[in-house]
Amino acid sequence: MSSGPSDRRTPSGVYAVRFPRLWRPTWAEIDLPAMRRNLKRLKAVARVPILFVVKADGYGHGAVRVAQAALGVDGVMGLGVSSVEEGAVLREAGIKAPILILGSLYPFESTLAAVHYRLTPTVASLEGARRIHLAARGLRGSDRSLLPLSCHLKIDTGMGRVGVRWPAGREVVEYLLRSSGVRLEGLYTHLACAEDSPSFTKRQLSLFSRAVGEAESLGARLKWRHAANSAGTLLWPESRWDLVRPGLAAYGLWEGFEPVLSLKTRVVFLKNVPAGTVLGYGGLFRTRRASRIATLPVGYGDGLPRVLSTGRRAGGVLVRGRRCPFAGAISMDMAMVDVTGVAGVSVGDEAVVIGRSGSEEQTARGIAAAAGTIPYEIVTGITARVPRVYAP
Ligand SMILES: Cc1ncc(COP(=O)(O)O)c(C=O)c1O
Helix, strand or coil: CCCHHHCCCCCCCHHHHHCCCCCCCEEEEEEHHHHHHHHHHHHHHHCCCEEEECHHHHHCCCHHHHHHHHHCCCCEEEEEECCHHHHHHHHHCCCCCCEEEEEECCCCCHHHHHHHCCCEEEECCHHHHHHHHHHHHCCCHHHHHHCCEEEEEEECCCCCCCCECCCCCHHHHHHHHHCCCEEEEEEECCCCCCCCCHHHHHHHHHHHHHHHHHHHHCCCCCCEEEEECHHHHHHCHHHCCCEECCCCCCCCCCCCCCCCEEEEEECCEEEEECCCCEECHHHCEECCCCEEEEEECCCHHHCCCCHHHHCCCCCEEEECCEEEEECCCCCCCCEEEECCCCCCCCCCCEEEEEEEECCEEECHHHHHHHHCCCHHHHHHCCCCCCCEEEEC
């Protein structure tokens, strides 16, 4: 697992295309067995199939690899992406499972691309419904075997981004039911604050329940009614309906689930400096004592938030099982940490930005809290130049 970035099988992205071997020792390890265990746990709780959300390159974990691993888990019925492009990448990697595009399609012409890649579109407006109807009518020759085209209708019950509001959405349901080339296979909504506002969530779920009832009484035969993200799956049994759509918890970014991603680097430079030494851009940091400073080849260009080195709740990295604070501003490609007092530190030592070192652990959730953001932003912010190394 800790073979590091020289593992030729695994580096992803443009750098891997240019270089058969990556030299810079900064990489992300993705623990696929841990992710599979998280998914099994979610399945055991939800007791309905899982549509695993792999938006934003699988929350930064690498969409193709996590999707392939997840689809081997009993009960994972399909994948959720945010765009045609994300779905097309999965299809081109040979993935055949159902893929729902969770965002509404715009420009509307992209409906044709979605059909081409056998992706299931979300309809979120009357115009969206008309476009999928036209796409179905336009199919010729062997493509007619794709008929009827499946879609899911998104109901906006309070998130307020995209989706038809109810009861205005009745018109869209009626339109889709009249369209012979289209099958309204699913109806769904998205919860805005299931982890922190019971009253808002109750209202969302009650609006959704009403929409489902009315759509069914209009004649919709819905195979998939769904509302639950991770928070819904774990905290709101009534949101589970026919499938759940977790992302966060499957990646181990929810309390009690196993973290899947570790971000690691190595000490590339070491020096001793006297008390009063100014370090880094802007001269923001001055040593208070004689210090041993390690330089790491990781920076905000890799997704390490600069605010961790300058904020009041500054973080650090783990070296030899010890927490070492940042010394000076994190720069684009490098960061310095204070390793004074950590016995035996040498150039080449592993430094853990996210993950475990000895008995210490630093989580993406912890980093997010220190950086004043959410764990989604930390993991999706790990940039393409960081190779992902997979434990199968
Ligand atoms: C429509 C939709 N469903 C499900 C999810 C998964 O949410 P979570 O990662 O909180 O489980 C997302 C993620 O943002 C989403 O946009």
